[in-house]
Amino acid sequence: MADDLCFSAKDAFSIKPVKKSALVLRMIVLVFVMVCGVYICSICLKQIGTQSTAGFLNVQVIDRPCPEPDVEASEIPYMHYPKPKTFSRAECGCNPVRYFAILSMQRSGSGWFETLLNNHTNISSNGEIFSVKIRKSNISTIFETLDKVYNLDWLSSASKNECTAAVGLKWMLNQGPIQNHAEIVDYFKKHGVSAIFLFRRNLLRRMISVLANSYDRDKKLLNRTHKSHVHLPHEAEILASYRPSINATLLMKDLKQVQETTTKALEYFKSTRHIKLVDVLEFLKVPLQEVKSRQVKIHRGSLSSHIENWDDVQKTLKGTEYENFLRTDYGR
Ligand SMILES: *[C@@H]1O[C@H](CO)[C@@H](O)[C@H](O)[C@H]1NC(C)=O
Ligand SMILES: *[C@@H]1O[C@H](CO)[C@@H](O)[C@H](O)[C@H]1NC(C)=O
Ligand SMILES: *[C@@H]1O[C@H](CO)[C@@H](O)[C@H](O)[C@H]1NC(C)=O
Ligand SMILES: *[C@@H]1O[C@H](CO)[C@@H](O)[C@H](O)[C@H]1NC(C)=O
Ligand SMILES: *[C@@H]1O[C@H](CO)[C@@H](O)[C@H](O)[C@H]1NC(C)=O
Numbered sequence: 573m574a575d576d577l578c579f580s581a582k583d584a585f586s587i588k589p590v591k592k593s594a595l596v597l598r599m600i601v602l603v604f605v606m607v608c609g610v611y612i613c614s615i616c617l618k619q620i621g622t623q624s625t626a627g628f629l630n631v632q633v634i635d636r637p638c639p640e641p642d643v644e645a646s647e648i649p650y651m652h653y654p655k656p657k658t659f660s661r662a663e664c665g666c667n668p669v670r671y672f673a674i675l676s677m678q679r680s681g682s683g684w685f686e687t688l689l690n691n692h693t694n695i696s697s698n699g700e701i702f703s704v705k706i707r708k709s710n711i712s713t714i715f716e717t718l719d720k721v722y723n724l725d726w727l728s729s730a731s732k733n734e735c736t737a738a739v740g741l742k743w744m745l746n747q748g749p750i751q752n753h754a755e756i757v758d759y760f761k762k763h764g765v766s767a768i769f770l771f772r773r774n775l776l777r778r779m780i781s782v783l784a785n786s787y788d789r790d791k792k793l794l795n796r797t798h799k800s801h802v803h804l805p806h807e808a809e810i811l812a813s814y815r816p817s818i819n820a821t822l823l824m825k826d827l828k829q830v831q832e833t834t835t836k837a838l839e840y841f842k843s844t845r846h847i848k849l850v851d852v853l854e855f856l857k858v859p860l861q862e863v864k865s866r867q868v869k870i871h872r873g874s875l876s877s878h879i880e881n882w883d884d885v886q887k888t889l890k891g892t893e894y895e896n897f898l899r900t901d902y903g904r
Pocket of ligand 5: 819820821
């Protein structure tokens with residue numbers, strides 16, 4: 573049928589060639605109009621598409637009517653508005669929250685530093701949560717843990733109310749940050765986490781603290797309970813009564829290793845927003861009482877009184893880059 577019609581039309585028009593060319597013209601115009609129509613339609617659809625996404629964005633903005641904070645633009649990436657799954661931030665939903673991580677090493681005063689932070693109503697520092705093996709077993713469990721902490725869903729004795737303004741944790745360098753530094757630096761940058769480096773200047777003093785602490789873990793000098801931190805001066809005296817002997821052969825190597833770890837950490841994390849605190853404990857000597865940490869320092873005063881084999885240690889370090897550590901007033 574269609575073929576027949578076609579042929580008959582051809583036959584009909586072949587009689588008048590002028591009219592045939594007019595038909596061709598008309599066909600061309602028709603096709604042109606159709607193409608234009610399709611083109612215009614597609615543009616219309618595209619615009620409708622963008623309009624609907626714009627509408628969607630508007631809805632999102634309406635959903636969070638927090639006023640623009642009056643801060644420098646460089647601050648914005650560090651201000652967060654988490655929505656915890658476990659509770660509602662209620663009237664503080666629009667208070668920005670800052671994320672931090674205290675990167676430190678055992679026996680560097682970080683426990684003391686954390687008690688200071690946690691004494692603030694709006695600060696929540698959740699402790700050494702990566703001391704638990706499963707949480708640091710791989711990068712996915714690390715991220716999962718961090719997500720929970722920074723979403724305010726981590727429950728610890730340090731958890732504060734809905735008005736938390738800064739949340740973080742204490743993270744020892746041997747609990748993952750060095751091993752997984754590339755991924756963690758990415759995470760810190762992506763999520764606007766600030767790093768607080770907390771180190772001790774006098775690594776010899778740190779070594780005494782490490783040895784004494786591990787001795788007490790076995791011997792439990794205070795009523796048969798092991799204590800890493802104490803709150804009473806007489807308890808501090810009891811713990812300090814143990815004078816560790818330091819293996820002079822290994823001393824230089826151990827000090828070097830600790831220093832290298834610190835240097836590495838600073839190098840890896842230097843591209844994140846960070847602050848470096850060295851010996852806060854000593855640095856804040858005067859305001860100690862004002863800031864009200866209830867912890868009491870265990871090893872005070874001259875170093876020679878805390879080391880069993882002081883003479884050996886002195887001989888080993890004399891004339892080396894670590895000679896300063898022997899001075900009583902150096903990074904007490
Ligand atoms: C801060 O320390 C003071 C004095 O020790 C104490 O009374 C107060 O309850 C502490 N605040 C918090 C939030 O821990
Ligand atoms: C990471 O560790 C957890 C717990 O040990 C395990 O369930 C998970 O499969 C591990 N994931 C990867 C990617 O290795
Ligand atoms: C700190 O917490 C109090 C209530 O505990 C709240 O009123 C205040 O707005 C909070 N401050 C900040 C900066 O979030
Ligand atoms: C240890 O025991 C003594 C005597 O029983 C007591 O006076 C002291 O408070 C106890 N100390 C601790 C840290 O429990
Ligand atoms: C010091 O350490 C070395 C190597 O581990 C060991 O051979 C030596 O016996 C130790 N010295 C003392 C006094 O413990």
